[in-house]
Amino acid sequence: MQTNQRFGNIATPATRWFFVAVLLFWAAGLLVMVNYSKGEGFLWMRRVGSPVFDFLFTYLTHVGDGLMAVAICVLWLLQKKWSRAIVLFAAFAVSGILAQLVKHSVEAPRPYVFFENNGQQIDAVEGVKLLSNFKSFPSGHTATAFALATSLVLLMPWWQKRWWLAFIAAVGIGYSRVYLGQHFLQDVLAGSVLGVLSAAAVYLLLRKWNPPFSRHAW
Template structure:
């Protein structure tokens, strides 16, 4: 039986400082929001809002035509690729290797773990809820799985927010930290918007994906803080 001395116990408790407790609250909130959203989706309580929001991004005279020029449509397709499996895998592998090269093993573990957990939970949720894809408008991108939650939104949120958090933990300058988070947020919002614009996801699918991805990014942050990974300016 392992016995902790008072000093060891105090050091353990100090690891779970105020910021970690805040992280736990936020992670719990993300999970709670995801589960409540899934329940409302299953009961059809948000269908009307979903349909209204999708149609807002379409030509009223022709729902098959997204608002904006052809150049806008192509740009949105480029943006949606930022949340695709191939690109997220490449970003994750490169990030993990970079952290390992700089002897940041815990950072590498957190990055890989958050993305893998997001991928597994997204696929499991799709199988569990089995929500059909939007049928109001033609799909402007290839789809092959269930709709809830949005895999692109889940993966991009987990990957880019986790990477921003890890970079910020090593960066001493506040402006650089803020830049990392702003860039990550822009990608996450852009990918989510693109899925609705292209007609391949309901808005609630995207919101669910954001919650699920944010959950794993927050879990990664909590793990990083609890393990006292070497950081600068944090």
């Protein structure tokens, strides 16, 4: 079976470790969901509040808003790294579109609405406005973060050697959504699944398709 060397090899030790870490993250999340109710798990995950974490997660969460992915795509286009840019943009677009479709189909309440309907209130991190709509599931920020992390690990040798950094950043962004009171753990896990699967699917499809632009440098 021939492989498209221009697209690299998805089965390198580094990428395998990345996906193993992702699977362990999902398993840990499911374990929390089994032992805690939706509301209890949310409150349990927010117990570590501190001024340092408030500052860190308030800014880290913005990496998942899509601007970082777009900025990297633009940088690669300027460097004429066409294939990288197309793979990343496609992964970002697919994960984002799927997340929005599910959000509008499920219409799950945000934590603020969920607890308010149960006669409770949750504390907001200073400077952060709690969203009060019904678009909690899944987390779009987390989907983008994991799509970006997965794409970087699959596309770039530098990130393959530092897969753990991409993984920690993606998990940190996902956790920030709970810490800031915008999502439940279930939303974050679903977003991470969308992000990883979207990026992997786009990568494999383009690798198999072998378009003309793949002749250009990665």
